[in-house]
Amino acid sequence: MVKIRTSRSKAPPAGFDDISDILQEFGDKLKDAQNAPTEGKKKNQLLWDIYRIHHQRSRYVYELYYKKEAITKELYAYLLKKGYADQNLIAKWRKQGYENLCCLRCIQGKENIHEGTCICRVPRKDIKDDKPVECVTCGCRGCASSD
Ligand SMILES: [Zn+2]
Ligand SMILES: [Zn+2]
Numbered sequence: 431m432v433k434i435r436t437s438r439s440k441a442p443p444a445g446f447d448d449i450s451d452i453l454q455e456f457g458d459k460l461k462d463a464q465n466a467p468t469e470g471k472k473k474n475q476l477l478w479d480i481y482r483i484h485h486q487r488s489r490y491v492y493e494l495y496y497k498k499e500a501i502t503k504e505l506y507a508y509l510l511k512k513g514y515a516d517q518n519l520i521a522k523w524r525k526q527g528y529e530n531l532c533c534l535r536c537i538q539g540k541e542n543i544h545e546g547t548c549i550c551r552v553p554r555k556d557i558k559d560d561k562p563v564e565c566v567t568c569g570c571r572g573c574a575s576s577d
Contacts (some may be wrong), residue, residue: 443505449494453514456487478569481533484516485568491515492523532570550574 442450463479491514495506510517522528522537531537536548550563550570557563563572 443502443508445501445505452490456483459483474566475569481568485532488515488519492520496524527575529575530573532573533568535567536565536570
């Protein structure tokens with residue numbers, strides 16, 4: 431789990447104030463998901479919520495920097511350092527074929543069925559039976575770039 435340390439010794443780079451509300455919102459959602467009642471839910475499903483929010487937050491930072499070019503390099507580095515975004519995941523998004531990757535486990539896990547690649551990475555047209563796509567790791571329902 432990504433830890434967010436709050437250190438007040440150094441002020442965040444310029445531009446941080448503009449996005450801090452949204453980051454705060456993600457943080458709140460994450461807390462809610464982590465404290466969600468476990469009754470009637472599978473452990474996997476609880477993790478899915480947490481994965482999803484982590485993903486959305488990383489995506490937000492990624493788009494700000496690489497797509498919208500709305501934040502400075504300095505602020506981007508700061509956000510990574512503070513754990514607001516997953517650097518490794520973002521590195522994958524920048525590679526062709528991985529633009530929508532849901533989480534790193536889906537391309538690493540040995541427990542995954544398709545030779546180290548999760549079912550959610552298989553393009554829909556290559557999935558034979560009309561099986562519902564739902565990955566065990568993060569609950570992704572398909573994130574192949576061609577979908
Ligand atoms: Zn996926
Ligand atoms: Zn995944």
